[in-house]
Amino acid sequence: MAIAKAERLMNLALCLLGTRRPLSKRELRDSIEAYVEAFGPGNGATGSDDSFNRMFERDKDDLRELGLVIETVESLDGEIGYLARRDSNRLPPITLDAEEAAALGLAAKVWQQARLAGAASGALQKLRAAGLPEDVDPYGSHGALEPRIPVHEAAFEPLMLACRDRRPVAFDYRKATAARPEQRHVEPWALECWRGHWYLAGWDRDRGAERVFRLSRITGKVRSRGGRYTAPVPDVVTVRETVAGWAGEIADRSARIRLRAGAGYPLRAKASSVRELGEGWDELEIPYGHGLDAWLVEFGPDVVVLEPAELRADVVDRLRAVAKG
Numbered sequence: 001m002a003i004a005k006a007e008r009l010m011n012l013a014l015c016l017l018g019t020r021r022p023l024s025k026r027e028l029r030d031s032i033e034a035y036v037e038a039f040g041p042g043n044g045a046t047g048s049d050d051s052f053n054r055m056f057e058r059d060k061d062d063l064r065e066l067g068l069v070i071e072t073v074e075s076l077d078g079e080i081g082y083l084a085r086r087d088s089n090r091l092p093p094i095t096l097d098a099e100e101a102a103a104l105g106l107a108a109k110v111w112q113q114a115r116l117a118g119a120a121s122g123a124l125q126k127l128r129a130a131g132l133p134e135d136v137d138p139y140g141s142h143g144a145l146e147p148r149i150p151v152h153e154a155a156f157e158p159l160m161l162a163c164r165d166r167r168p169v170a171f172d173y174r175k176a177t178a179a180r181p182e183q184r185h186v187e188p189w190a191l192e193c194w195r196g197h198w199y200l201a202g203w204d205r206d207r208g209a210e211r212v213f214r215l216s217r218i219t220g221k222v223r224s225r226g227g228r229y230t231a232p233v234p235d236v237v238t239v240r241e242t243v244a245g246w247a248g249e250i251a252d253r254s255a256r257i258r259l260r261a262g263a264g265y266p267l268r269a270k271a272s273s274v275r276e277l278g279e280g281w282d283e284l285e286i287p288y289g290h291g292l293d294a295w296l297v298e299f300g301p302d303v304v305v306l307e308p309a310e311l312r313a314d315v316v317d318r319l320r321a322v323a324k325g
């Protein structure tokens with residue numbers, strides 16, 4: 001069935017691209033073998049005409065979804081005709097260097113993991129048709145190390161579509177310090193990946209302020225909400241800075257911690273100074289920004305916060321919340 005449909009769509013596209021004048025539904029029905037076999041000639045029974053019209057409209061929509069520009073033209077006697085002009089369906093040559101192709105391939109892999117493999121494959125096919133060189137493989141790696149961006153959260157796809165369509169959403173969100181999730185109403189701006197985790201930046205309607213949410217803490221389904229955005233959407237740079245700040249990437253001060261010897265190598269890589277304390281412990285000075293408390297909790301008993309006091313209190317609160325379940 002899939003092969004038959006693909007062949008029918010291909011024949012319809014060739015007819016529309018090959019004609020110099022608009023073709024009516026009747027002419028297209030008599031010209032395409034699949035239509036003739038399914039419904040007979042254009043002067044068939046009313047029932048077959050209705051079935052053909054429904055299939056033709058679906059086929060036409062499918063071709064437009066694939067990117068074919070189909071014009072609808074009305075003749076002097078009121079008959080509707082269709083054609084696809086070649087100049088309207090021709091893209092300029094597309095050239096990508098190795099770095100651009102690698103970025104395209106990485107994005108395509110993200111879509112594949114997010115159940116958007118069909119859209120990603122279709123986009124790459126369009127680029128091939130538009131002139132992407134055959135020797136450039138967007139799916140191939142371009143170095144000794146191949147970057148990967150995991151997409152395992154079920155919330156990724158609905159939130160990505162909501163960001164694209166500027167559609168408010170609601171979802172249940174569990175903070176690291178809370179035992180139970182609570183409902184949040186958000187105007188989503190953009191998704192960003194930091195340290196292997198996906199974050200959503202947007203406007204929290206309940207709190208009247210911008211917020212960043214870690215997708216792994218979203219429970220249940222993401223639900224669409226009606227209405228328009230109530231807050232302006234910042235530019236991409238601002239959104240990325242917001243995500244970076246809430247993910248702990250922007251630090252404006254320092255913190256002192258004790259770290260067990262031989263543990264916490266990611267923390268050691270961030271440290272501005274390391275001093276041996278003896279008895280299996282080191283003292284580190286590390287950049288302190290939003291989100292550091294959540295990161296320190298991941299190291300469990302290997303980390304003890306010395307200062308500032310507020311960071312120590314935040315870490316203790318998170319550990320107690322984890323202990324309570």
